Amino acid sequence: MSAPMDRRTFLKRAVEVGVGAMVVGTGAGIAAGVLADRSRRPWDASAFPVPGRARVAVVKAASYDVDLEAIVLDGLRAVGADVAGRRVVLKPNFVEYDPGAAINTDPRVIAAAVLAMRRLGAAEVTVAEGPGHRRDTQFVVQSSGLLEALDEVDAPFVDLNTEALVPRSLRSSFTNLGELWLPRAIVEADVVVSMPKMKTHHWAGVTLSLKNCFGCVPGRVYGWPKNVLHWAGLNEAIVDVSAAVHPHLQIVDGIVGMQGNGPIQGTPMQAGLLVFGADPVATDTTAARLMGFDPTRVPSIAEAARFLGQGDPERIDQVGEDAERSAVDFATLPQFQGMKVGGTRGAGVDPGPA
Amino acid sequence: MVQKRANASDNGSMSAGLFRRATARLAAARSDGGFGPRPGMTAEPEPTALAAIALGDQEARAWLAGHQRADGGFALVTGDVVSDSATALGALALAPGEARERALDHVVANQAQRLPANPDWPHDPNLRGWGWTPDTFGWVEPTAHAVLALQVLRPSAGSPLVDGLAVLADRECVGGGWNCGNRVVLGVDLPPYAQTTAVALVALQGAEPELFARGLTALDRLWRAERQGGLSLAISLAALRLSDRPAANEVERVLDAELDRTGLLDDVVALAWTAIASGPGLDAIRRPA
Numbered sequence A: 001m002s003a004p005m006d007r008r009t010f011l012k013r014a015v016e017v018g019v020g021a022m023v024v025g026t027g028a029g030i031a032a033g034v035l036a037d038r039s040r041r042p043w044d045a046s047a048f049p050v051p052g053r054a055r056v057a058v059v060k061a062a063s064y065d066v067d068l069e070a071i072v073l074d075g076l077r078a079v080g081a082d083v084a085g086r087r088v089v090l091k092p093n094f095v096e097y098d099p100g101a102a103i104n105t106d107p108r109v110i111a112a113a114v115l116a117m118r119r120l121g122a123a124e125v126t127v128a129e130g131p132g133h134r135r136d137t138q139f140v141v142q143s144s145g146l147l148e149a150l151d152e153v154d155a156p157f158v159d160l161n162t163e164a165l166v167p168r169s170l171r172s173s174f175t176n177l178g179e180l181w182l183p184r185a186i187v188e189a190d191v192v193v194s195m196p197k198m199k200t201h202h203w204a205g206v207t208l209s210l211k212n213c214f215g216c217v218p219g220r221v222y223g224w225p226k227n228v229l230h231w232a233g234l235n236e237a238i239v240d241v242s243a244a245v246h247p248h249l250q251i252v253d254g255i256v257g258m259q260g261n262g263p264i265q266g267t268p269m270q271a272g273l274l275v276f277g278a279d280p281v282a283t284d285t286t287a288a289r290l291m292g293f294d295p296t297r298v299p300s301i302a303e304a305a306r307f308l309g310q311g312d313p314e315r316i317d318q319v320g321e322d323a324e325r326s327a328v329d330f331a332t333l334p335q336f337q338g339m340k341v342g343g344t345r346g347a348g349v350d351p352g353p354a
Numbered sequence B: 001m002v003q004k005r006a007n008a009s010d011n012g013s014m015s016a017g018l019f020r021r022a023t024a025r026l027a028a029a030r031s032d033g034g035f036g037p038r039p040g041m042t043a044e045p046e047p048t049a050l051a052a053i054a055l056g057d058q059e060a061r062a063w064l065a066g067h068q069r070a071d072g073g074f075a076l077v078t079g080d081v082v083s084d085s086a087t088a089l090g091a092l093a094l095a096p097g098e099a100r101e102r103a104l105d106h107v108v109a110n111q112a113q114r115l116p117a118n119p120d121w122p123h124d125p126n127l128r129g130w131g132w133t134p135d136t137f138g139w140v141e142p143t144a145h146a147v148l149a150l151q152v153l154r155p156s157a158g159s160p161l162v163d164g165l166a167v168l169a170d171r172e173c174v175g176g177g178w179n180c181g182n183r184v185v186l187g188v189d190l191p192p193y194a195q196t197t198a199v200a201l202v203a204l205q206g207a208e209p210e211l212f213a214r215g216l217t218a219l220d221r222l223w224r225a226e227r228q229g230g231l232s233l234a235i236s237l238a239a240l241r242l243s244d245r246p247a248a249n250e251v252e253r254v255l256d257a258e259l260d261r262t263g264l265l266d267d268v269v270a271l272a273w274t275a276i277a278s279g280p281g282l283d284a285i286r287r288p289a
Helices: A007-016 A028-036 A068-078 A107-119 A137-143 A146-152 A211-216 A227-231 A234-245 A280-290 A299-304 A334-339 B016-028 B045-055 B058-067 B087-093 B098-109 B140-153 B159-170 B194-204 B209-225 B230-242 B247-266 B268-278
Strands: A054-060 A087-092 A124-129 A157-159 A165-169 A179-183 A191-195 A197-201 A205-207 A249-259 A267-269 A273-277 A316-320 B076-078 B081-083
Touching: A054 A068, A054 A280, A068 A107, A068 A249, A068 A273, A068 A316, A087 A107, A087 A211, A107 A124, A107 A146, A107 A191, A107 A249, A137 A146, A137 A157, A137 B230, A137 B247, A146 A157, A179 A234, A191 A211, A205 A211, A205 A280, A205 A299, A205 A334, A211 A234, A227 A234, A234 A299, A249 A280, A273 A280, A280 A299, A280 A316, B016 B045, B016 B247, B016 B268, B045 B058, B045 B087, B045 B268, B058 B087, B087 B098, B087 B140, B098 B140, B140 B159, B140 B194, B159 B194, B194 B209, B194 B230, B209 B230, B209 B247, B230 B247, B230 B268, B247 B268
Parallel strands: A054 A316, A087 A124, A087 A191, A124 A157, A191 A249, A197 A249
Antiparallel strands: A054 A273, A165 A179, A197 A205, A249 A267, A249 A273, B076 B081
16 A cells, blocks of 8 residues: 555645635535546555446435335345345434535434335345434434434434444555444345445535445444544545445435535535445435536545545446436535536635534 | 432432433443443543543543543544544543543643634634544534533632633624534524524623623423424533522423323433432532532
C-alpha cells in the first residue's frame, strides 16, 4: 500500500490543478485533484480484487403505496442477492429527522426489504443506524415512523451509536485514520445492505450507498457530527469508511429523493425509482447518472471506482428501466454544477465545518 | 451500590416515581463497576459519569477513579482516536479532591482547535470551545459540558470559561436555541434541536441572560415537537428544573410515559439524565448562586 495522502496534500493537489480554494469537501475541484493524480494507489491491492462486471437493477415505483415488497424482491433477485441462511443488517439513512423533508430512507421501503429478505431465506434481518446529526436516536427513529414500521414486520432495530465496538484496520488509506472502530452488528453481519436515500450533498455532490456507510461509525467515538471523519477529509473518509464496511448489497430509495441543498435542507424530488445492486460503486455510478450527475466527477465515486467496485458503465449490466429514459435532473447547488453531465466546474465554496 | 443522598426526599421538584423507575433501570445496567452505553456492555466514561451523578454512586466513582488517565482526562480510546469529551462530566461525578482537580485541569488545557478564518462561515474563528475529540473543532454539546463543569466546580477558570460561553453565544441558532453547532450553512438557517438546546441551557443556568432566555423560549417549543425522544426529554427536564420553569411538570409526565412505554431504548445516557433530572443528582450540576 502506498503512503496515505494527508489532508494538506490532498487539498494542495486540488488547488494545484487550479480549481479554487477549498477546505472541506467542495465538489468538482477535489474531483479534479484526485483524478489528476492516478499514480497513487492508497489501498491494499491484495484486499480488493479487481472489480469484475456488475449488475444493477433500476425499478420504477411510482409511490410508497405500491406493492413495495414485490418490487424489492424482484430487484434483489435481479442482482443475484444471495442471503439464504445469512444474518442480514439493513443500514438505512436516518442522519437527521425533519418532518416534511425527504431526508430519510422511507420506512415503508425498509419494511418491504425486511420482508423480501425473509422471503429470500435470510436467517435474521436487523435494521441498524447511527444518526450523525442527532444524538437522540429514539427521537429520530420514532418520529420518522421507522420503529412503528419495524414493529409491523417484527424486525429489531440497533442503534449503532451505542452498539459494542470492534476495531477494524483500514485496508485503504485515503485518510490517516488507520483503523475504525465499527459496531459489532455491522462487523458480524453476513450481509450488510446499504439503503440510502437518493440525495444531493452540499459537500460530496451526492450521497448514496457509499456515503451512507458513515452512519455505521459511532457518534460516541467520532462525535455528533462525526467531526473526526470530516476533519480527515470528507471524500477521503467516504472512500475509507465504505471500503471498511463494504456493503454487500444496496437498495437506493429514489422514489422521492432530495435535490438542491442536500442532504438536509434540499427539496423533495420525485424520481420514482429504486436502484438495486451488489456492488456499491456500480450502484452509486448508476444512481448518480440517474440523478443527472457524471459519476467520474463525483470525487468519492470516482476514487472508489479505482479499487472498490465497478465504475465503468460499459462493465455495468443494467437491468430494468432504461437509465437514460429514467434519468431525472436533480438540481444542485451552483458550486456542484461541474459534477453534472455536461456541466462546467464551479468555483467551490466551503459550507463550513461538519 | 446505589446510595440515596440525604437530601433526596427534600427536593421539592423531584418526581419520586420517575426517579425510582429510572434508577432501577440504571442499576440493572451496571457492568464491571461502571456503566456502558447499553446494559451489559463494557463500561465507558460518559455513561459511568452520568450514572455516578444520578445515583451518587461510590462504585461508579471508583470506576472513574480507576480509569482516569495520566493527563487527568476520561477517554474512550479507540485506536488513534481518543474521545475525551466525557472529562467534564467525570469531574462533576467525582468527589472533591485531587482527581477532580486533575480532570478540571484537563478540561482547561484541552480546548478545541480554532476554525480557520473563512468569510463563508458564520462562526467566530477566534473562539475555541471544546470538541468531541482532540484536534477537531468545538461543538455545542462538549462545549456545554465543559462550561457546566467550570461554572459549577471552577467558576474562577477565567478565559476558558469566557471562551466557552462565547462559543455558545456564537453557535446560537437564528431565533434562539442550539443544534449540534452549525447555525447557518450556505446561507440557510439550520434549526435548533431540543436535546442540544437543553444541554446548553443546563450549562448556562442563567449566565448570559438574554441568550439563556431565548434558549428557554426555544426549548418550550422544541421539547413538544421532539417529545418522542427520551434523551431530549430527559435533558429538557433537567434544564427546566434547574431554572424552575413550570413546564418541567409537563415534560416530566411525558418522559415518565415514554420511559414506561419504551424504556428509552435502554440508552444508559438517557436513563442517567432522567434520573439526574428527577432526583438529587440535579444538585450536583447546579451552578452555585
